[in-house]
Amino acid sequence: MEVREYYGKKIILIDEEGKRTDGRSWNELRPVRMRVGVLERADGSALVEMGKTKVLVAVYGPREVMPRHLALPDRAMLRVAYRMATFSVEERKKPQPSRREIELSKIIKEALEPAILLEEMPRTVIDIYALVLQADGGTRVASVNAASLALADAGIPMKGLVAAVAVGRIGNQIIVDLNDIEDKYGDSDLPIAMLLPSEEITLLQMDGIMTSEQFEIALREAKKAILTLYEMQRKALRERYLMIREEVSAGRGV
Amino acid sequence: MIPELKRELVSKIERENILSLLKIGKRLDGRTLLEQRPLKIVPNLIEKADGSAYVELGKTKVLVGVKVSLAKPFPDLPDKGVFVVNAEFNPIASPFFELGPPSDYAVEIARIVDRAIRSSEMIDLEELAIIPGKLVWMLNIDIYAIDDDGNLIDAAMYGAVSAILSGTLPKVEIINEEKEEIEVIKEERIPIPTRDFPVSFTFAKIEDYLILDPTHMEENLMSGRLTIAINSKNNICTIQKGEGGGFKLEDVLRARDIAIQKADELRNKIANQIALGSRGEESWQKILEG
Numbered sequence: 375m376e377v378r379e380y381y382g383k384k385i386i387l388i389d390e391e392g393k394r395t396d397g398r399s400w401n402e403l404r405p406v407r408m409r410v411g412v413l414e415r416a417d418g419s420a421l422v423e424m425g426k427t428k429v430l431v432a433v434y435g436p437r438e439v440m441p442r443h444l445a446l447p448d449r450a451m452l453r454v455a456y457r458m459a460t461f462s463v464e465e466r467k468k469p470q471p472s473r474r475e476i477e478l479s480k481i482i483k484e485a486l487e488p489a490i491l492l493e494e495m496p497r498t499v500i501d502i503y504a505l506v507l508q509a510d511g512g513t514r515v516a517s518v519n520a521a522s523l524a525l526a527d528a529g530i531p532m533k534g535l536v537a538a539v540a541v542g543r544i545g546n547q548i549i550v551d552l553n554d555i556e557d558k559y560g561d562s563d564l565p566i567a568m569l570l571p572s573e574e575i576t577l578l579q580m581d582g583i584m585t586s587e588q589f590e591i592a593l594r595e596a597k598k599a600i601l602t603l604y605e606m607q608r609k610a611l612r613e614r615y616l617m618i619r620e621e622v623s624a625g626r627g628v
Numbered sequence: 629m630i631p632e633l634k635r636e637l638v639s640k641i642e643r644e645n646i647l648s649l650l651k652i653g654k655r656l657d658g659r660t661l662l663e664q665r666p667l668k669i670v671p672n673l674i675e676k677a678d679g680s681a682y683v684e685l686g687k688t689k690v691l692v693g694v695k696v697s698l699a700k701p702f703p704d705l706p707d708k709g710v711f712v713v714n715a716e717f718n719p720i721a722s723p724f725f726e727l728g729p730p731s732d733y734a735v736e737i738a739r740i741v742d743r744a745i746r747s748s749e750m751i752d753l754e755e756l757a758i759i760p761g762k763l764v765w766m767l768n769i770d771i772y773a774i775d776d777d778g779n780l781i782d783a784a785m786y787g788a789v790s791a792i793l794s795g796t797l798p799k800v801e802i803i804n805e806e807k808e809e810i811e812v813i814k815e816e817r818i819p820i821p822t823r824d825f826p827v828s829f830t831f832a833k834i835e836d837y838l839i840l841d842p843t844h845m846e847e848n849l850m851s852g853r854l855t856i857a858i859n860s861k862n863n864i865c866t867i868q869k870g871e872g873g874g875f876k877l878e879d880v881l882r883a884r885d886i887a888i889q890k891a892d893e894l895r896n897k898i899a900n901q902i903a904l905g906s907r908g909e910e911s912w913q914k915i916l917e918g
Contacts, residue, residue: 380837407912412774412916413720413721413774413916414777415721415722415723415776415777415844416688416720416723416773419720423917426908427787428912430720430774430916431720432719432720432721434719434723455719457718457727457728458729458771459674459691459693459716459768459770459772460675460693460695460714460716460768461677461693461694461695462672462674462676462693463682464676465697465766466695466770469716469730469770470729492640501719503718503719503720503727505718505720505772507674508674508675508676509676510676560799573910585811596772615785
């Protein structure tokens with residue numbers, strides 16, 4: 375049982391039966407839904423829902439770099455903008471990008487970069503726009519999951535897909551796929567992304583405290599969850615490709 | 629400066645195809661000239677918002693959220709609440725949108741929606757006053773373009789009115805009026821007080837043809853754009869002519885007649901979909917189905 379006090383209010387993070395705030399067990403993912411190719415105008419797109427966290431991603435490119443002098447002579451440039459809708463959080467978020475949004479844009483970009491064969495598309499840019507429609511913890515990992523799908527949907531050459539999850543600690547208990555309450559009142563938070571099938575870690579952050587043993591358990595549990603999410607991504611892409619095949623054979627175009 | 633509603637080059641063959649269809653009263657997607665695309669509204673899908681609506685007008689998609697907060701009233705309107713309409717055209721919706729502060733196109737659309745809501749007196753602003761002169765509710769109505777396949781104006785308008793109509797305010801108890809002490813009871817909620825609701829119709833002019841609800845491809849070809857909003861008394865509550873090119877007086881009057889003629893049916897369509905609306909997770913299954 376793990377209880378935290380906040381301004382005299384009791385928050386039960388883990389109850390006597392070991393259930394979490396939303397009834398999950400310690401290593402259970404929230405209900406995940408992934409849909410690919412949801413937007414008309416973008417070259418690639420995906421909507422990923424991890425519980426109440428909902429992220430929409432659009433990909434454009436490879437396209438001409440504007441302004442032109444930013445173009446790289448030997449590879450494509452990758453740009454990521456992670457933004458939260460004003461109504462995605464409890465208190466209205468101001469539309470101007472916060473320092474947090476700027477940092478997350480950068481680390482999401484760096485999480486995806488190793489997956490893309492950038493050197494095959496010199497002097498171009500690939501733009502990724504992630505919009506958090508509703509935030510309930512794990513928005514950066516949901517953005518990574520959605521961005522991988524949107525890149526694949528756009529037909530960008532890739533080495534594999536990047537899947538991501540946040541793990542954390544409440545007391546002595548490691549938990550998988552943190553929601554907002556667990557993120558706020560838990561003891562640590564460790565978002566992690568992995569390129570698959572090569573199993574390289576491409577995003578790793580932590581705040582809070584963990585012992586080295588806890589850290590190892592967290593990493594191993596994260597990997598299990600990431601492999602589950604990877605299978606979901608592959609399934610979502612397959613569904614999209616089947617839909618395209620049906621549309622083409624029906625002569626409707628895409 | 630690159631205008632947001634940037635025209636793409638339309639090939640001669642496509643242009644001629646569209647024009648030859650218009651000549652026989654048809655359009656690329658099978659509509660007649662004065663027919664709107666199918667409208668789908670999913671209310672209250674954002675649990676963190678105080679009101680929200682997802683709108684699909686054909687393939688154009690918009691998401692609107694309303695957030696309420698406590699604020700000081702304007703000194704010249706001490707007994708009235710405040711609302712602010714803002715539009716964010718993130719590049720997610722179109723390759724022509726850019727990051728950064730709202731473009732002139734986004735500002736124009738937000739202001740058209742604002743004017744229609746204000747002129748029709750849709751929101752009962754007096755009811756939003758908690759302690760007149762001191763404390764009122766402020767409504768932030770934020771419009772996000774999700775996919776721009778033309779006519780973002782009407783999609784934004786339907787989204788904004790739907791988000792307001794499905795929105796709620798927390799109940800407030802005044803403890804001490806002098807000291808502005810109040811208690812906000814978040815769990816008990818009342819509907820946002822409304823009196824009316826406006827609907828808009830946007831027309832495009834291509835050569836001599838007046839068409840309703842243009843797609844992105846039709847926007848590429850249009851010379852002018854005309855938006856007319858109608859309140860429930862069938863009065864006109866907002867007009868906006870946009871883009872270069874002009875309209876003849878007869879065209880404007882014709883657009884007015886069509887808008888008035890179609891207003892009630894559309895208002896019912898919106899109200900019905902809001903009434904049918906599910907909430908939260910159920911709503912999410914209905915959006916971006918493809």
